[in-house]
Amino acid sequence: MESPPEWIHSVLKHGDLRTCVNLASVSKAYHEELTESCGFWKVLCLKLAEERKLYLDLKHFESTLATVESWKALYDELWGQRNQFVEDEAQGAETSLGPRRTNLPPLTEGSPAQDEVTEGKTKTFSIGVCVRFKPPTRHGSGKTEGGARVVIPLHQRLPLIRAKYGMNLSNSEAMKKIMMLEHGKEAVDPWSGAFIKEEDVAQKENRPGRTPSEDKAPSPSASDQGSTAGIVAVKPEDASVLGIVPGSGLREFKFDRVFDSGCSQEHVHLNSSRRVVMDFVNGFSGTVMVYGQTGSGKTHTMFGRQWDGGEAEAGEDVERMKRDFGSAHPEDGIAQRTAREVLDALRSREEDCGIKWRMGVTYVEVYGQEVYDLLKEGKIVGQSRVAGQRYVLDGQTEWPVKTWEEIHSHLRGGDAQKRKACTAMNERSSRAHTVFILSLTQTAPGTNKKISSKLMLVDLGGSEKLTKSKVHESVRSAGTVSWDQYYEQRKHLTEALYINTGLYALKACIEALHEKQKQDRQAAEDPSFKKRHVYVPYQDSKLTMILSSSLGGSARTVMIVTASKDPSNAVETFQSLRFGEQCSSVENTASGLTNARVLEAIGELDSKIKSCEALIEKHERWETKRVVRKDLEGDEVVTVTVPVGAELYREEMERLIARKDALLGKPPAAAAVATEAAEAVC
Numbered sequence: 171m172e173s174p175p176e177w178i179h180s181v182l183k184h185g186d187l188r189t190c191v192n193l194a195s196v197s198k199a200y201h202e203e204l205t206e207s208c209g210f211w212k213v214l215c216l217k218l219a220e221e222r223k224l225y226l227d228l229k230h231f232e233s234t235l236a237t238v239e240s241w242k243a244l245y246d247e248l249w250g251q252r253n254q255f256v257e258d259e260a261q262g263a264e265t266s267l268g269p270r271r272t273n274l275p276p277l278t279e280g281s282p283a284q285d286e287v288t289e290g291k292t293k294t295f296s297i298g299v300c301v302r303f304k305p306p307t308r309h310g311s312g313k314t315e316g317g318a319r320v321v322i323p324l325h326q327r328l329p330l331i332r333a334k335y336g337m338n339l340s341n342s343e344a345m346k347k348i349m350m351l352e353h354g355k356e357a358v359d360p361w362s363g364a365f366i367k368e369e370d371v372a373q374k375e376n377r378p379g380r381t382p383s384e385d386k387a388p389s390p391s392a393s394d395q396g397s398t399a400g401i402v403a404v405k406p407e408d409a410s411v412l413g414i415v416p417g418s419g420l421r422e423f424k425f426d427r428v429f430d431s432g433c434s435q436e437h438v439h440l441n442s443s444r445r446v447v448m449d450f451v452n453g454f455s456g457t458v459m460v461y462g463q464t465g466s467g468k469t470h471t472m473f474g475r476q477w478d479g480g481e482a483e484a485g486e487d488v489e490r491m492k493r494d495f496g497s498a499h500p501e502d503g504i505a506q507r508t509a510r511e512v513l514d515a516l517r518s519r520e521e522d523c524g525i526k527w528r529m530g531v532t533y534v535e536v537y538g539q540e541v542y543d544l545l546k547e548g549k550i551v552g553q554s555r556v557a558g559q560r561y562v563l564d565g566q567t568e569w570p571v572k573t574w575e576e577i578h579s580h581l582r583g584g585d586a587q588k589r590k591a592c593t594a595m596n597e598r599s600s601r602a603h604t605v606f607i608l609s610l611t612q613t614a615p616g617t618n619k620k621i622s623s624k625l626m627l628v629d630l631g632g633s634e635k636l637t638k639s640k641v642h643e644s645v646r647s648a649g650t651v652s653w654d655q656y657y658e659q660r661k662h663l664t665e666a667l668y669i670n671t672g673l674y675a676l677k678a679c680i681e682a683l684h685e686k687q688k689q690d691r692q693a694a695e696d697p698s699f700k701k702r703h704v705y706v707p708y709q710d711s712k713l714t715m716i717l718s719s720s721l722g723g724s725a726r727t728v729m730i731v732t733a734s735k736d737p738s739n740a741v742e743t744f745q746s747l748r749f750g751e752q753c754s755s756v757e758n759t760a761s762g763l764t765n766a767r768v769l770e771a772i773g774e775l776d777s778k779i780k781s782c783e784a785l786i787e788k789h790e791r792w793e794t795k796r797v798v799r800k801d802l803e804g805d806e807v808v809t810v811t812v813p814v815g816a817e818l819y820r821e822e823m824e825r826l827i828a829r830k831d832a833l834l835g836k837p838p839a840a841a842a843v844a845t846e847a848a849e850a851v852c
């Protein structure tokens with residue numbers, strides 16, 4: 171094959187977009203060579219962004235886009251945005267540079283037909299769902315107590331039986347093994363009680379109206395048998411999570427991204443929300459939401475470290491103040507990182523392209539039926555319940571900002587208001603939906619065209635309290651409790667219902683937007699297809715009314731589900747994962763878990779356990795120390811020798827062993843490897 175000569179590289183370097191695109195049509199050999207290289211598409215993206223005054227976060231894409239296809243997709247997207255800041259002077263001429271043309275440049279003379287040119291993909295609803303696991307807390311790590319018991323269904327027991335007794339067992343031999351185990355001819359079968367047929371699992375998983383109580387008790391007869399519910403494996407490489415799920419047994423969840431507990435704040439932002447920042451600066455609205463149970467890390471992910479009072483303003487911590495206004499802090503959340511990047515981009519675009527901008531921030535909480543303005547001492551927005559969200563959308567709660575210091579001070583001020591409310595109103599912060607909004611208006615140079623976009627950063631309230639605190643059960647009729655208690659309980663129930671109303675409305679809107687997109691796609695593929703009108707129920711809750719301008723249409727949406735791996739939170743974790751899954755456009759099938767995947771999970775755990783053992787061997791040493799021991803006759807000082815230096819690896823190994831044991835159906839106690847047992851008294 172003829173490869174492109176040196177001069178082509180210099181044309182790519184110095185030529186304009188049109189020249190670079192046309193290069194691919196010089197010969198068939200050049201065409202193949204160029205269009206199959208990431209570098210060519212990168213150059214096209216750069217030229218397109220430069221000529222059309224679009225913001226391109228090249229550094230980000232260089233670190234995240236690895237394939238030619240992903241660069242092509244980015245070019246398609248930018249192409250769809252090409253008229254945001256620069257109007258087409260000659261429509262006809264420009265279409266010949268469209269993505270379809272560059273993907274498959276015709277080698278014959280003449281321009282492609284107008285209808286061959288694909289529009290960019292910005293018009294379709296786009297949602298990415300990611301999952302982030304919180305690092306284990308010391309008290310919760312590796313412990314399996316308190317987790318719901320799950321009976322692994324029969325079709326999943328077969329591969330496990332094979333893994334234990336020989337891979338070449340046929341189905342009927344594996345079944346015989348199970349029967350023998352159940353009739354006590356061998357050791358007790360850890361999965362006895364399996365009764366769910368494969369079809370039942372899929373039906374049960376997909377049945378609407380599934381209740382939390384069903385999640386907790388799969389069957390009365392099985393409640394004391396089976397494995398402990400929990401996360402078995404987290405696979406960031408293929409964005410999946412494998413768990414032992416009440417009501418389903420082994421179950422795989424698939425998302426756009428999965429972040430394991432060791433991921434930094436920066437990594438999470440780079441791989442989830444940073445793309446939204448680029449669209450926002452290019453004039454497209456977007457939403458980033460965090461969802462999860464209380465304490466799973468929503469606020470940590472969105473707003474980073476929590477402020478502990480006003481010591482910095484009092485000048486007690488000058489160093490910290492300097493650091494805050496300098497470069498990003500490792501603990502900064504998505505809000506801080508996003509605000510900094512937006513400001514940097516706007517400043518450099520003003521300097522390089524003359525694009526003027528105006529930005530404002532809004533920080534509100536949706537609590538019950540009211541919207542509270544966190545930048546106005548938590549006052550209710552508007553005087554009527556109906557109008558609150560409209561004031562937010564009209565910009566009446568907005569504060570103009572020009573610098574990072576101003577944004578930072580609003581974030582801190584709002585956070586302080588949340589804290590006050592939290593103390594005054596019984597953990598209001600975790601029971602309200604918090605929305606931080608950046609509103610941007612840019613002026614296209616030369617034309618004075620105004621381009622507006624909104625970026626909503628949302629910390630969603632979790633719904634777990636309804637099930638965990640059983641508020642619905644504690645509401646007795648008036649007369650059995652005091653009136654004060656009665657009203658307090660009613661308030662809790664109403665709060666939980668408000669949170670759920672917001673979340674259900676959000677889910678319904680996202681589902682409707684998916685459906686709308688499906689109808690559009692079908693209509694595009696088949697001209698005879700009759701599109702059904704799809705209603706998006708934004709009006710169903712205050713939360714969705716506020717989000718309406720940045721959810722759907724050309725707006726990009728990212729949802730980050732935060733979760734814990736602690737088995738005692740397993741039910742809430744799976745509820746969160748299911749919520750994320752239902753919002754996602756990634757195809758999931760409840761019964762799609764293959765035998766190979768189950769065995770792969772066991773293999774993975776084995777290899778992780780091995781590498782943990784190697785690390786323990788490398789880092790662990792014995793240390794002798796004196797400790798005071800209490801016994802009946804008083805205190806006694808004894809000398810003990812303890813292993814030190816590999817405590818974290820030991821904890822990790824305990825967790826891995828517990829997960830493997832859960833998967834293989836061993837009783838939880840077998841998983842507990844007490845570190846204290848290693849202590850040797852001299």
Ligand SMILES: Nc1ncnc2c1ncn2[C@@H]1O[C@H](COP(=O)(O)OP(=O)(O)OP(=O)(O)O)[C@@H](O)[C@H]1O
Nearest residue numbers: 303304305463464465466467468469470471599600
């Ligand atoms: N990924 C993480 N890395 C380190 N610490 C974390 C992480 N996620 C959460 N935490 C810590 O866990 C605690 C609870 O997190 P956070 O307040 O963000 O939870 P939340 O889901 O917002 O809870 P709530 O709904 O009650 O507001 C905090 O102390 C936080 O610093």
